[in-house]
Amino acid sequence: MDTRRYLLLPLLASIMAGSLRVAHADDFNPFTDSDLASQSSTLVFLSEVSEIASGEPFHVLFKLTHPPNWHSYFINPGYVGASLTPNWNLPPGFEVERVGWPVPHIGSTAGKKTYGYEPTVSHLFRITPPPSLTEGATVKVTASPRWQICDESTCRPEPGIGAPETASSLIVKVGPSPKVLSGNAGAFSEARAMLPSELPSDLKIQAIESLDTIPLILSPATAVPDGDIYFYDYDQLLDAQSNPVLTRNDTDVRWELARSKDTDQPLGSHISGILTIGKNGYQLDALLGAEGGDRVSFGRLLAILGGMFLGGMILNLMPCVFPVIGIKIMSFVQQSGEDRRTILLHGVIYAIGVLLSFWVLSGILLALREGAIGEGGQDVTWGYQLQNPWVMWSLMLVIFALAMNMYGVFEIGTSATSVGSNLTHKQGAGGSFFSGVLATIVATPCSAPFLGVAIGLAFSLPPLLFLLAFTVMALGLAFPYVLLSAFPGLISRLPRPGPWMESFKQAMAFLLFGTTGFLLWSFLSLKDVGLERMLPIVLGLTFVGIAGWIYGRWCVVSRTKPTRLTGFILTLVFAGLGLACSKPPATGLEWEVWSPEAVEKANASGRPVFVDFTATWCATCQVNKSRAYNAKVRALFAKHDILALKADYTNQDPRIARAIAALNRRAVPVNVLYHPEKEEPRVTKELFGSSYMANFLREALEP
Numbered sequence: 067m068d069t070r071r072y073l074l075l076p077l078l079a080s081i082m083a084g085s086l087r088v089a090h091a092d093d094f095n096p097f098t099d100s101d102l103a104s105q106s107s108t109l110v111f112l113s114e115v116s117e118i119a120s121g122e123p124f125h126v127l128f129k130l131t132h133p134p135n136w137h138s139y140f141i142n143p144g145y146v147g148a149s150l151t152p153n154w155n156l157p158p159g160f161e162v163e164r165v166g167w168p169v170p171h172i173g174s175t176a177g178k179k180t181y182g183y184e185p186t187v188s189h190l191f192r193i194t195p196p197p198s199l200t201e202g203a204t205v206k207v208t209a210s211p212r213w214q215i216c217d218e219s220t221c222r223p224e225p226g227i228g229a230p231e232t233a234s235s236l237i238v239k240v241g242p243s244p245k246v247l248s249g250n251a252g253a254f255s256e257a258r259a260m261l262p263s264e265l266p267s268d269l270k271i272q273a274i275e276s277l278d279t280i281p282l283i284l285s286p287a288t289a290v291p292d293g294d295i296y297f298y299d300y301d302q303l304l305d306a307q308s309n310p311v312l313t314r315n316d317t318d319v320r321w322e323l324a325r326s327k328d329t330d331q332p333l334g335s336h337i338s339g340i341l342t343i344g345k346n347g348y349q350l351d352a353l354l355g356a357e358g359g360d361r362v363s364f365g366r367l368l369a370i371l372g373g374m375f376l377g378g379m380i381l382n383l384m385p386c387v388f389p390v391i392g393i394k395i396m397s398f399v400q401q402s403g404e405d406r407r408t409i410l411l412h413g414v415i416y417a418i419g420v421l422l423s424f425w426v427l428s429g430i431l432l433a434l435r436e437g438a439i440g441e442g443g444q445d446v447t448w449g450y451q452l453q454n455p456w457v458m459w460s461l462m463l464v465i466f467a468l469a470m471n472m473y474g475v476f477e478i479g480t481s482a483t484s485v486g487s488n489l490t491h492k493q494g495a496g497g498s499f500f501s502g503v504l505a506t507i508v509a510t511p512c513s514a515p516f517l518g519v520a521i522g523l524a525f526s527l528p529p530l531l532f533l534l535a536f537t538v539m540a541l542g543l544a545f546p547y548v549l550l551s552a553f554p555g556l557i558s559r560l561p562r563p564g565p566w567m568e569s570f571k572q573a574m575a576f577l578l579f580g581t582t583g584f585l586l587w588s589f590l591s592l593k594d595v596g597l598e599r600m601l602p603i604v605l606g607l608t609f610v611g612i613a614g615w616i617y618g619r620w621c622v623v624s625r626t627k628p629t630r631l632t633g634f635i636l637t638l639v640f641a642g643l644g645l646a647c648s649k650p651p652a653t654g655l656e657w658e659v660w661s662p663e664a665v666e667k668a669n670a671s672g673r674p675v676f677v678d679f680t681a682t683w684c685a686t687c688q689v690n691k692s693r694a695y696n697a698k699v700r701a702l703f704a705k706h707d708i709l710a711l712k713a714d715y716t717n718q719d720p721r722i723a724r725a726i727a728a729l730n731r732r733a734v735p736v737n738v739l740y741h742p743e744k745e746e747p748r749v750t751k752e753l754f755g756s757s758y759m760a761n762f763l764r765e766a767l768e769p
Contacts, residue, residue, distance in 0.1 A: 106224065106225065107130050107131060107132045107133070107136070107213070107224050108130070108131045109128060109211060109225070109234065110129040110253075111127075111209065111234035112126065113125075113126050113236045113250065114126065114247060114250055115245055115246055115247060116246075117239045117240070117241035118238050118239070118240060119195075119240070119241060119242060120195060120197050120198060120199040120240070121194070121195060121196065121197035122195070122243070122244055123192050123195075124192075125190060125254060126190075126207065126236065127191065127254060128188065128189045128209075128234075129186065129257070130150070130183070130189075130213065131185060131186045132184050132185050135217050135218070136215045137182040137216060138183050138214065138224075139181065139182045139183075139216075140167060140170035140181040140182055141300055142298060142299060142300055142339075143180055143181055143182065144172075144178075144179050144181040144182075144306035144307075145175065145178040145179060146178075146180075146221070147175070147180060147182065147216060147221070148212075148223070150189055150211055150212070151212050152189075152211050153209055153212065154209050155233070156207060156208075157205055157206065157663075158658050158709060158711075159198070160194065160195055160196065160205075160207075161193070161194045162194075163191065163194075164189070164192075165190040165191060165192050165261070166261045166349065167262075167340065168183060168188065168189065168260035168261060169260060169261070169340055169342060170182055170183060171184075175219075176218070177218075178307060179307055181306065182216075188256060188260055189257075190254070190257045190258065190261070193207065195240075198673060198707065199240045199671065200671045200672070201241060202241075203239070203240045203670075204237055204239055205237070205238050205239075205240060206235055206237050207235065207238070208233050208234070208236075209234050210234070211234065212225075261347075262341075262348050263346065264348065264349060265341075268286075268289045269284060269285075269289040270285050270286075270289075271284050271350060271352050272353075273337050278324060279323060279325060280304060280322065281320055281322035282321045282322065283318050284318060284320075284321070285319070286317060286318065287314060287315065287317055287318050290343065291343055293345070294342070294343075295310075295341070296321075297321065298339050299339035300338050301337075301339075303326055303337065304324065305323065305326045310322065336351060336352060338350065338351045370524055371534070371535060374524060374538045375542035375545075376542060377539065377542065378539040378540065378542020379542040379543070379546065381509050384509070387505055387509050388574070389469075389574035389577050409551050410551045410552060411495065411551075412495070412498045412551055413547055413550065413551025414551070415495050415502070416544060417502065417547070417548050418499060418502065419498065419500065419502020419503045420505060420544040421502075421537065421544070422502075423503045423507070423540075424536050424539065424540035424543075425540075427506065427536075428536035428537075429533070432529055432532055432533065455589065456650055458585065458589045458592065459589060459648065459649060461507065461585060462586060463645075464507065466578075466607055468504075468578055469579045469581075470575070472571050472572065472575035472578060473572050473575035474571075474575075475611070475614045475615055476615070476621075502544065505543060505544075506543070509543065524536065582607075586603065589603065590603070592650075595650060597682060599688075600682070602647045602688065602689075602692045603647070606645065606646070606649075607648060608644070609643040610640070610648075612644075613639075613644060614637075616640065617637040620632065620633025620634075620636070621634055621637065647692075655703060655710045656710065657678070657710050657712040658710065658711055659712065660677055660711040660722070661711075661721075662721065664709070664711060665740055668740075668742075669742040671742075673709055673742060674706055674707070674739060674740065674766075675708070675709045675739070676703070676709070677711045677725075677736075678691075678710070678711070678713065678737050679713045679715060679722060679737070679738070680712060680713065680715065680734055680735055681716045686735050686752060687735040693755040693756060694754055694755055695759070699760050702760060702763045703763075706763070706767045708739075708763075713725065715734055729747065735752055736749065737750040739762075739766050739767075741767070748762075748766050
């Protein structure tokens with residue numbers, strides 16, 4: 067039985083015990099002198115300064131002290147466990163970031179190796195205030211930290227089972243410059259001493275990627291101090307339960323640990339974590355590469371190429387690609403009586419289309435990886451281009467249009483059984499080439515078994531082998547089609563032409579409609595798009611669908627010339643509307659979360675506040691967002707230093723309801739400007755665009 071189940075038993079027992087012992091949660095104090103309290107951690111929340119200055123970062127820390135033989139956790143717990151989560155509640159405009167992770171050590175829970183801290187640890191954070199604070203004001207920094215501690219047999223969440231959320235707060239003044247608290251200097255020196263150091267300049271470390279382990283090569287050997295060596299990776303890519311292997315020779319030191327079997331995610335191009343040598347800890351961010359620089363063993367290369375070829379073949383069965391391949395194979399049914407050389411020519415041209423497309427794509431990825439173009443550098447991976455909203459948007463529209471074409475909403479040309487060849491229907495050569503290009507394009511959002519690890523390994527190869535790996539993947543994608551074209555005897559095994567072909571074509575369309583839905587979800591997940599763009603994107607796809615329907619009904623040869631012209635114009639109009647509605651948004655306003663306190667604080671410092679009371683189910687709200695905040699309006703927000711706050715009423719919130727009622731409104735949208743020098747807030751009309759918003763701001767803020 068998996069040991070993790072045993073860890074749940076004491077936790078459930080603790081929960082049951084806690085529920086029996088505590089009659090009222092409001093009266094529960096996890097730090098009393100009870101048995102449970104004796105097994106609790108203590109937490110101290112400290113600021114390094116008593117006064118802060120506008121725009122100048124300052125540091126805070128959480129110091130945890132655990133009972134004997136109990137430990138808390140590193141970001142990578144090794145087996146089970148949850149690291150400290152601060153749960154910040156900061157004033158508007160304040161930003162916070164962690165200043166590294168303290169160097170962990172190896173512990174044990176239920177006989178399993180864990181990564182954590184005992185008996186004490188300090189977590190250091192950097193807070194950056196906004197540049198517009200008022201001197202003399204006070205600022206409250208609040209956090210509700212949660213963490214987990216374990217001993218050999220028991221785990222418990224902190225501050226305690228059944229305990230209410232506990233908040234830790236600091237109050238600092240705003241002054242002309244930061245003022246250090248001398249009484250806390252020792253605690254912060256101690257916290258910084260727990261952080262890893264930079265690697266010595268004479269020590270070089272190379273991370274080697276293999277199928278089963280990840281070795282670290284430390285060189286030269288003379289730069290590696292004597293002592294135990296261990297690497298705590300941040301992303302749980304290594305198997306903490308396996309035993310590391312350490313070998314030393316005259317030139318270098320090799321440390322390796324097995325890869326985790328609990329994850330199938332590609333390693334990417336680097337590995338990060340904390341390397342300990344003896345009692346010293348070092349921050350490590352090492353590029354993954356082949357051992358010996360550009361030298362790659364034949365066995366390793368063969369394994370990568372085999373995975374790429376097999377994964378490319380299996381891509382043909384993925385819902386993104388199968389409809390295109392299925393329709394192209396159906397074209398063999400039509401060509402079954404043609405000359406063998408003609409059929410083989412179609413297969414070769416299709417393969418050329420796939421190869422050229424893969425070479426273009428892999429060439430761009432290689433240039434990004436090597437830093438020749440863009441800023442991607444070594445962080446580029448397969449599917450990198452799908453992080454661009456415009457690429458994802460274009461792919462979504464192409465797949466949607468292709469789905470409508472296959473369903474029969476419209477046809478390009480007269481063939482009903484060939485997607486790509488519609489572009490060059492006369493001989494079909496251009497169509498076969500385009501089908502190869504299309505298969506590559508629609509394959510990019512898909513992954514297949516064997517591809518995840520193989521692609522991760524391929525990205526660590528030197529340039530020529532990198533291109534070779536993706537060439538082999540392209541050959542795998544093209545292989546089934548080329549196989550059929552090279553052996554016409556296989557074609558005779560396909561069903562005879564008939565009405566089933568049209569039904570099969572329409573059935574394939576549903577796979578592409580499903581792929582469109584997946585791409586829509588992915589598109590909305592991009593940070594530059596967001597869920598609030600759902601309505602205009604769906605409307606845009608609807609308009610594109612109407613354009614395809616009009617084209618299929620009115621632009622066919624059987625219609626009169628005036629009808630075809632009218633249909634063509636309407637097609638362009640609706641297609642244009644669809645593109646305009648669904649396109650990725652321009653960089654918008656930086657919205658912060660609304661609260662009454664945020665409004666009061668900003669107004670008290672002389673800053674205007676614009677609040678958007680909105681909800682995702684409010685169609686008018688989404689239309690306003692898509693139309694109102696163009697570059698001119700954003701410039702006015704910046705000119706007048708307006709704080710933009712979003713009050714999301716998607717789920718019922720009594721505070722938002724009261725704020726809306728105070729404005730004599732009973733429904734969203736409500737958009738209101740709070741002027742620091744005027745008592746009455748100014749409310750916009752319900753539906754508005756950018757011109758109205760620009761005039762609204764000028765009238766309210768400019769004399």
